[in-house]
Amino acid sequence: MTDGQLARSTHAHRPALHFTAPKNWMNDPNGLIQWGSEFHLFYQHNPHAPEWARPYWGHAVSDDLHSWRDLPIALEPDSEFDRAGCYSGCCVDDDGIPTIIYTGVVAEEGREGLVERVLSATSTDGLVTWVKSPTPLIAGPPDEIDAVGFRDPFVWRDADGTWHLILGCGSRTRGGMVLHYVSRDLRSWEYRGVLLEQSDIADTALVAATVWECPQLVRLGGRDIVIVSVLTSAPSHVVMIEGELRGDRFIPSAADRMDGGSSFYAPHVTRLADGRWAALGWLQESTSRDPSDWAGTLSLPRELLMSDGVVVQRPLHEFARLRGTRTDALMPVAPGQPATPLISHAAPFEVRIRGPVQARHQLSIGTPQGVVVLPGLDGPGAPHDDRPLDVTIVVDRFITEVFSEGRPVMTTRADGRSTAGHPLELGTTGDGFAVLVSWWPLTPA
Structure with missing residues (x-):
């Protein structure tokens, strides 16, 4: 939580555990990086009003990814190539020099729409103040793409010292795609082609969009995974695409939503x-x-890992330090009966629900933001027939995050930002069974 939040953490509508800017608007997280023993978080920010406008980069720092201290704004839209906004990007360690690589946006006479370029900035005082490079790293998309978007660079360095940059793009004729560039010095970039595009994915409805935003690439358990934010009208969502990076192309093998709720978007890893x-x-x-x-909040920090061949998302283990005293109870869940109430509490809390392997049916969880339905363990998307029920639910005022091993996270937020105590309930369409319920009150660090 930021210094700005400390004085207002009891405000009726502000979440207590989820990161918010100290004031006014925020959206995408950017440039999350560990530097020494600290974690730096940047984010899209309008410091002037609680609504979206040309973005700055806000900045906060933490020792544990849960307790945050505000730092001065990192980037302002004040240069020749970013007057209309400092859009999303990343932060990397260039042999001891922290380097932000971001999207600069301007409106130029005679050109349709906004012009997007890849820009950079460096810091020499511990990531507090930043000096922008006077020239773009990449001046624009290749002509053959017929691009309608060109933004959100994500950069990593291979073991041989080669830098790779991918960024989100859209083609008027081909839809969403990820472009790929390489460099030896982080300054001069060579275009290597389209890394991945929506026609490569078997489930085209899952990924169809005019533009893919905020592409990321992670390697889990020997597998490559591309994460893309699919910009659509109602609502935009995030897809994780498993496959293999082979030279300059990504060969997909499976794709699924990263989060099954209606809120989660534009993640940064x-x-x-x-x-x-x-x-x-x-x-x-x-x-x-x-x-x-104020307006805008981030999800809880979550870990991505591979477990038994399945991508798992769960709260980082540092989250445990927010817990109070644990309470355990064995509770029955009966079909055709009223939902079993678990807890009604206005302050933030966490619930873990564990059940038997033989619970092969839908489990419905009533939360303050509505009902979340988890498919039966032998239903579509089931990770393994022998995986027991293990669900973690975090409720923080108007936000609920449901983590279930081997399934997408379900993140929801209530538009009305209600703060009244709501019962958390369990129901089932299958056979009756009992669950072990563990409950913790949660206190901001």
């Missing part, structure tokens, strides 16, 4: 010093529903 992959996403909203002075 980073590899921590201990080898874990951490991700944060924006919980979408169109404008402020609070007349005070």
Whole structure:
């Protein structure tokens, strides 16, 4: 939580555990990076009003990815190539020099729409102040793409020292795609072609879009995974695409939503010093529903890992330090009966529900934001027939995140930002069974 939040953490509408800017609008997380023992988070930010406008890069720092301290704004839209906004990007370590690589946007006379370029900035004072490069790294998309979007660079370095840059794009004739560039010095970039496009995916409805945004690439358990944010009208969502990076092309083998809820979008990932992959996403909203002075929040930091051949997402283990005293109870869940109430509590809390392998049916979880239905363990998308029920639910005022081993996370937020205590309930369409329920109150660090 930021310094700005400390004085307002009891505000009726502000979440207590999820990151928000100290004031006014925020959306996409950017440039998440571990630098020494600290974690730096940047984000799309309008410091002037609780609504979207040409973005700045806000900045916060943490020792644990849960307790945040605000730092000065990192980037302002004040240069020749970013006057209309400093859009999303990443932050990398260039042999000890922290380097932001981002999208600069301008409106230019005689050119249709906004012009997007890849820009950079560096810091020499511990990531606090940033000096922009006077020239773009990449001046624009290749002509043959007929692009309608060209933004959100994500950069990594291979063991041989080669830098790779991918960014989101859209083609008027081909739809969403990811472009690929390489460099030896992080300054001069060579275009290597389309890494991946929507026609490569068997389930085209899952990924169809005018533009793919915020592409990321992670390697889990020996597999390559591309994450893309699919920009659509209602609502935009995130897809994880498993496959293999072969030279300059990504060969997909499977694709699924990263989050099954309606809120999670534009995640940013980073590899921590201990080898874990951490991700944060924006919980979408169109404008402020609070007349005070803020809008926008991020998901909890989540770990991405491969378990028994299945991509798993769960809260980082640092989350455990927010827990209070644990309470356990064995509770029955009966079909055709009223849902079993678990907990009704206005303050943030966590619930873990564990059940038997033979619970092969749909489990419905009533939350403050509505009912979340988990498919039966032998139904579509089931990870393994012998995987027991293990669900973790975090409720933070108007936000609920449901983590279930081997299934997409379900993240929801209530538009009305209600803060009243709501019962968390369980119901089933299958055979009756009992679950072990563990409950913790949660306190901001």
